[in-house]
Amino acid sequence: MFVRIDARNRGAVPGRLGRVVRGAVRGPRPESVPAWIARAGLLVGLLDVAAGVFPRFRHSRMHALAQVLPGTLGPYAAALALSCGVLLLLLAHGLRRRKRRAWRATVVLLPLGACAQFAYRHSLAGVVIPLALLWLLVRHRGEFDALPDPRSRWRALANLVVMGAGSLLLGLAIVSAHPDKLAGDPSLADRLAHVLYGLFGVDGPLDYTGRTSSTVAFSLGALGMLTALTTIYFALRPEHPAAGLTEDDEARLRALLERHGARDSLGHFALRRDKAVVFSPSGKAAVCYRVVSGVMLAGGDPVGDVEAWPGAIERFMDEARAHSWTPAVMGCSETGGEVWTRETGLDALELGDEAVVDVADFSLAGRPMRNVRQMVKRIERAGYETRVRRVRDLSPAELDRIRRAADAWRGTDTERGFSMALGRIGDSADGDCLIATAHKVPDADGGPQGPHGDLKAVLHFVPWGPDGVSLDLMRRDRAADPGMNELLIVTALQAAPRHGIARVSLNFAMFRSALARGEKIGAGPVLRAWRGLLVFLSRWFQIESLYKFNAKFRPRWEPRFVVYGSPRDLPRIGWAAMQAEGFITLPRPRRPGIHPCDARHPPHSPTLEA
Structure with a gap:
């Protein structure tokens, strides 16, 4: 008996070790790749920012390459490393949410950042890590399939044009505001060239005396960074689709409420006309929702037959996965919470009492x-x-x-x-x-x-x-x-x-x-x-x-x-819920052709007067 136990133990260790080795060779599970790549992107972004901000390491073993590289390559590489680092930091959130645009931008930025690291800091690690991350991105490109917001690309383009033009005009005023510190009498073309270079963090053709050169360079770089940051935000921000019930959707919901409306006191509020709806395959149940700050918020219990709720909930979760939205339910009943948690694996937390x-x-x-x-x-x-x-x-x-x-x-x-x-x-x-x-x-x-x-x-x-x-x-x-x-x-x-x-x-x-x-x-x-x-x-x-x-x-x-996926999602869900309820209002341009929501005070949160 002892011999058999010993034999099993001797075989178990190599077995476990083999599983670990095979797991390391295979790499992470495909569904966890976006989160791992987002963390790695943050690391590479920090390395690139450090390369652009801090001086090069003189004790680097590869410092001898500096003797053969052109002297003007250093400032260009520093600006490129800094730009790539900041953009990678911004793209990390999009990578975590499996956004295709974030994947494409990262695939372009990683080799550029690797070249900048090699040219400026002569760092072997700064080359190997981005290229390894690039290999992971290409290998698991199928995981980055979240649907984008079709409106965001036009807003990003409009922001790039407007902010770019404004930065160019303001930059022209900045470079012309110090005529006594400017060497010579440069032409308008030279001034424009200096502004364009400065927006990308690169020294232009103009020469200034004293500390004016640094002042102009930092000012132009700040303008360029502001333009880039706002454009990236509009391109990668979560969807805000113009939700709205169609006449057919509303008619189907009213038919469900007529048969099953007595079950939930919040059922009739599903008829808000600024919500979207998904129906179960049988059409006997539906979930109404609105997307706020990347959170797919459903209110109350699903509408319709309880036996058909799982089908509607599955459609809801499929929609959330397709767009990489965070699913959440506000104000569901105890029965609704049990069904949601059983069908989705989400958790429930008591929010209050009706x-x-x-x-x-x-x-x-x-x-x-x-x-x-x-x-x-x-x-x-x-x-x-x-x-x-x-x-x-x-x-x-x-x-x-x-x-x-x-x-x-x-x-x-x-x-x-x-x-x-x-x-x-x-x-x-x-x-x-x-x-x-x-x-x-x-x-x-x-x-x-x-x-x-x-x-x-x-x-x-x-x-x-x-x-x-x-x-x-x-x-x-x-x-x-x-x-x-x-x-x-x-x-x-x-x-x-x-x-x-x-x-x-x-x-x-x-x-x-x-x-x-x-x-x-x-x-x-x-x-x-x-x-x-x-x-x-x-x-x-x-x-x-x-x-x-x-x-x-x-x-x-x-x-x-409230039904949620993870405790770390609760602050984001709370922020989205406060926006949906109207307690927090963010400035957002009104879309033409969309009737604004005619919501009132929350019915279960009225304003009370003494």
């Missing part, structure tokens, strides 16, 4: 509802009346007045909402939506009513299956008495039975469980510290105020999750 009120259980009676009850009575005594109606029951003139008032009362300059907002009011296709309005009863003397007449507050709900609604937006006149939101929510809950509504989804409270547990007796120091941080952040993001506002109506809490 407040759902069962109409049959709601009442203003009792001590827990005393504050809400007193506030509602006070507002009613102040001379306000409320109305709750379906959108189809309102006249076009009144709908237009409500839309204009909601726009005027928006708390920010930027429209907000993505995963939990419909982005429109009063559309002819949304006749089942519910609108609750508060009106100021005119005084006996008929005093002025304001720019929107007697209308003082608006709540808009979208359908949630045949017997539910989900809160979309909350708006009120800033000059109206506080408590308008509470009044309209209570009114909508009391009027719900007349409209066949049995459940109402209210606001979404981020990190609700942490806030609730952190304020209880016996909470640990970590939980208390986490709650303290959330309270601090509530100064800007209304985290605690939304939780307390929701808790007034004694709802049941339904957890919502």
